[in-house]
Amino acid sequence: MNAQPLLNYINKYISLTEEETLFLISKVTFRKYLKGQYIVQQGDICKKQCFIISGCTKTFYMDAGGQEHIVLFAIEDWWTSDMGSFITQAPADFNVQCIENTELIQITYEDNEEILREIPKLERFFRKIVESAYAASQKRIIRSFSLTAKEQYLFFKEQYPTIEQRVPQYMIASYLGITKEFFSKIKSQLAIEE
Amino acid sequence: MNAQPLLNYINKYISLTEEETLFLISKVTFRKYLKGQYIVQQGDICKKQCFIISGCTKTFYMDAGGQEHIVLFAIEDWWTSDMGSFITQAPADFNVQCIENTELIQITYEDNEEILREIPKLERFFRKIVESAYAASQKRIIRSFSLTAKEQYLFFKEQYPTIEQRVPQYMIASYLGITKEFFSKIKSQLAIEE
DNA sequence: TAAAAATGTTAATCTATATTAACTATATTT
């Protein structure tokens, strides 16, 4: 089992002892998914938090009319799950699906609690990660209220330049909260402007 | 200094020893604000996290055109701050303003880190609070994409029945991401429907 | 390599919500 990417990621911010590292490794599992497979489905209980080693996922909500609304993309070195379902162990509102073949490290709810209880500096580290995810989410709400779709797209390109290359355009439209047709129009307008 | 509401709140979920309680109390400060006063202003560094004892605040972004966009209301037993600025100690994107006379307990960034380092079960507790705030924020994004303004309003009424009574209507419109005129139209439609 | 499926584009028309403006009602201050 190759936990090295997770350890590298953690060691960028804090240092774990040999013993802590071994304990962490003993609690996590490695898993591969193929493109198209679901990590979590709406209605399931989200049992695991996932750290992506390679690949790409989308987290989306399927509304009553069958339309997908993407909240989040995740790539290498990101965490993904349905946080709401994971923490309450209630049925998920979101789907998490692989949009590339994806390798990841999974941690169950119980193991996560145990790891963080045993290693307080990891608990501290994760608190801070969630704090910044929350802050980013609040900023995203504001952008969706105060920017036009075109402005939001330019922001997205700038903030996630690599994701735009990796995922189909209609998913970017979904992430921006617009239709693929309107997204297409925006892109052609921008192409004319320069 | 009356820290009792904060202690009651914490004790609903975890129990602190006498010693831990005294340590916590020694680190926090009490403060009153008048209606209209700002706890944080856009561009300031957000130095404190606030636990509201009484009163009500709004957290909003003022866009280039001078329009307010409310991300969050907070009332008794809620936390408020500009989380992004608080954790990075970088200039705030948001304003936090009192919309009633407000009494609260403040914790500085440094004291917060110290309290959570000293009392691991509090760190755990706060990690979970932030996790649920994050999950709620993701759900809010989805609602803004998949529901009409009228549906979002009905959801808001149901989820925060007390807030609607306490704050001016134009702020609810701002929270919902619509103009006060359109909000007025929605309400009159709903009044006709029943 | 042909067929099928998935993805992306263009254009016409429609709709939810914004904008503007004029007005009414409610608080706050003098």
Added chain:
DNA sequence: AAATATAGTTAATATAGATTAACATTTTTA
């Protein structure tokens, strides 16, 4: 109590973005 500021409503018009539909391109599968 009058004056002023703040909040809320109504209605006409304007617009960003949705919907529909037809077509073009790329990718996957047989």
